[in-house]
Amino acid sequence: MIPFLDLKSINAQYRDELIAATTRVIDSGWYIQGQEVSNFEQEFADYCGAKHCIGVANGLDALTLTLRAWKELGKLKDGDEVIVPANTYIASILAITENRLKPVLVEPDERTFNLCPNIAAKAITPNTKAILAIHLYGQMAPMPEIMALAEEHDLLVLEDAAQAHGASINSRKSGSWGHAAGFSFYPGKNLGALGDAGAVTTNDEVLAHTIRALGNYGSHKKYENLYQGVNSRLDEIQAAMLRVKLKYLTEEIQHRRTVAKYYLKGITNPAIQLPYCTDDDYHVWHLFVVKTLHRESLQALLHESGIQTLVHYPIPPHKQQAYHYWVEQALPVTEGIHNQVLSLPIGPTIPKDDVSSIIEVCNSWTA
Ligand SMILES: *Cc1c(COP(=O)(O)O)cnc(C)c1O
DSSP: OBOSOOHHHHHHTTHHHHHHHHHHHHHHTOOBSSHHHHHHHHHHHHHHTOSEEEEESOHHHHHHHHHHHHHHTTSOOTTOEEEEESSSOHHHHHHHHHTTOEEEEEOOOTTTOSOOHHHHHHTOOTTEEEEEEEOGGGOOOOHHHHHHHHHHHTOEEEEEOTTOTTOEETTEETTSSSSEEEEEOOTTSSSOOSSOOEEEEESOHHHHHHHHHHTBTTEEETTEESSOOOBOOOBHHHHHHHHHHHTTHHHHHHHHHHHHHHHHHHOOOTTSBOOOOOTTEEOOOSOEEEEOTTHHHHHHHHHHTTBOOBOSOSSOGGGSGGGGGGTTOOOHHHHHHHHHEEEEOOOSSOOHHHHHHHHHHHHHOOO
């Protein structure tokens, strides 16, 4: 069986170092808001090229707390519109609605599945106050154009970088383009903890302080509460795991890029549409997503051949029960994507032979 993502083998590579880091935390007697977290925050901010990094409990909180902080700072208010591509993972949308802001779902670029600045421009109204740009599957949204559009209309830009640690455009990394960025370190992400974890990066010091306070009961100083905050902190033990894994991230991305290159060269079946990427982008291939009109048949053949595949994602947010009041909204491009995409195995440890077998099965398939 070729698993979709072999998390066990990924973490096994660093087993000794992870155990040493765990031991260090256990023996320190300090488990929340200590040296591991502050060191990781500094290291990850440096990695992204951002001034500040604030560790939080998960990626959803990173997005939710950033929008919440902008509300506390008077930059957003209830009902303000946030432009967001419709074909995202539900967390992006939840962060908006949790803050009583209004998601304005737009169709993505048909080639990259990312936010299209021209389509976004047409969705701007006097109530538009922010753009949530998602770097889907590891490829960055066109940030230079998005930032120019935002500047023109005085909009805030939040990057959802949960799938794109280390991705860049013109050597400038995700997490350093928008006014802030939310990262997830869910175990299956390109930089994964051994449990839930997340972070925000930003160059805005006031925003950084506000998010830090909001995630710590609204307190910036022990027993003094500025806001009605929540408890969303990065644990020392997860920060210690992430510090080990951050050291190998560049290497792991390199392996993903090599695998992607094999797929892009090797899969020649005309019934399978390969992912599109431009030369300016440093794509980190969180997912390798192909498109086909006959997904079930391709997935079935791969399954029979012992190859696990997944669909990211089968149901778009506007078709979810959670947002039943949007069900009338017609977003044909988004719906087409959700009906046709299939994610092939990719990861930092998948052997070349496995990739070759997957390519062979893909090329032998007739719809
Ligand atoms: C994983 C993910 C999130 C949420 O991260 P969690 O850590 O699971 O809360 C948000 N947005 C996108 C695009 C994701 O892939």
